[in-house]
Amino acid sequence: MSAILARGLTRIYRRSAEEIAALFGVDLIVEPGEFVAITGASGAGKTTLLNLMGCLDQPTSGLLKLLDRDVGILRGKDLETMRRQHVGFVFQDYCLLPTLTVEENVALPLLFSRALHQRDRVRDLLTRVDLQHRSDHLPRELSGGEQQRVAIARALVNNPEILLADEPTGNLDSKRGNEIVALLRDMNQTEGLTVVLSTHNRDLADRADRQVKLIDGRVV
Numbered sequence: 029m030s031a032i033l034a035r036g037l038t039r040i041y042r043r044s045a046e047e048i049a050a051l052f053g054v055d056l057i058v059e060p061g062e063f064v065a066i067t068g069a070s071g072a073g074k075t076t077l078l079n080l081m082g083c084l085d086q087p088t089s090g091l092l093k094l095l096d097r098d099v100g101i102l103r104g105k106d107l108e109t110m111r112r113q114h115v116g117f118v119f120q121d122y123c124l125l126p127t128l129t130v131e132e133n134v135a136l137p138l139l140f141s142r143a144l145h146q147r148d149r150v151r152d153l154l155t156r157v158d159l160q161h162r163s164d165h166l167p168r169e170l171s172g173g174e175q176q177r178v179a180i181a182r183a184l185v186n187n188p189e190i191l192l193a194d195e196p197t198g199n200l201d202s203k204r205g206n207e208i209v210a211l212l213r214d215m216n217q218t219e220g221l222t223v224v225l226s227t228h229n230r231d232l233a234d235r236a237d238r239q240v241k242l243i244d245g246r247v248v
């Protein structure tokens with residue numbers, strides 16, 4: 029079983045008469061437990077690819093399988109379950125809710141998956157990202173690196189097999205960026221979590237098991 033399998037994955041954005049082929053015929057296999065970096069210049073298609081893998085967008089054509097399930101034929105509840113239970117997503121700008129505390133932000137996905145009884149998992153993850161002592165703080169009271177650690181804990185609270193992170197270190201200085209990648213690496217190695225992240229940073233990409241480079245929407 030592969031964690032992620034893409035065959036001929038294509039995403040064309042259409043705006044009136046204009047067509048932008050953001051991804052074109054991407055073939056890719058990510059094995060369970062791999063740590064893969066997607067690299068490429070700005071506009072190469074990294075976010076588009078991660079959004080498709082995270083079921084946040086749909087391809088124009090091509091096959092995408094997550095954990096051996098063809099995402100293209102999943103509908104309604106099945107698609108929701110895939111997105112909520114099996115894949116975690118981390119954004120460059122953290123996307124924390126500003127009026128919720130750290131603990132409430134991490135617990136939020138449990139609300140949607142009707143699993144609020146699993147609050148122990150929230151505490152465990154906050155300890156794992158070393159923010160147990162900040163659980164009742166608001167996001168604005170934390171540094172960028174700390175906010176990203178909250179976002180990682182939130183992405184993992186439903187215990188997904190796959191974690192996708194779109195430029196997770198893009199807003200951080202190199203020390204904080206390194207800490208985030210070390211944390212993801214640790215989750216990958218100790219829990220077998222499959223990690224796919226995008227980055228512009230060559231040093232961070234070098235720490236992945238494998239790099240996948242995109243140029244103009246194609247894997248090279």
Ligand SMILES: Nc1ncnc2c1ncn2[C@@H]1O[C@H](COP(=O)(O)OP(=O)(O)OP(=O)(O)O)[C@@H](O)[C@H]1O
Pocket residue numbers: 041042043048049050068069070071072073074075076077
């Ligand atoms: N919603 C959209 N409508 C039209 N074009 C889009 C849309 N989103 C992205 N694009 C275009 O698709 C191409 C790929 O964009 P994408 O955001 O995937 O690249 P990226 O590699 O993530 O870039 P960056 O490193 O700057 O975030 C770019 O040409 C972009 O302008």
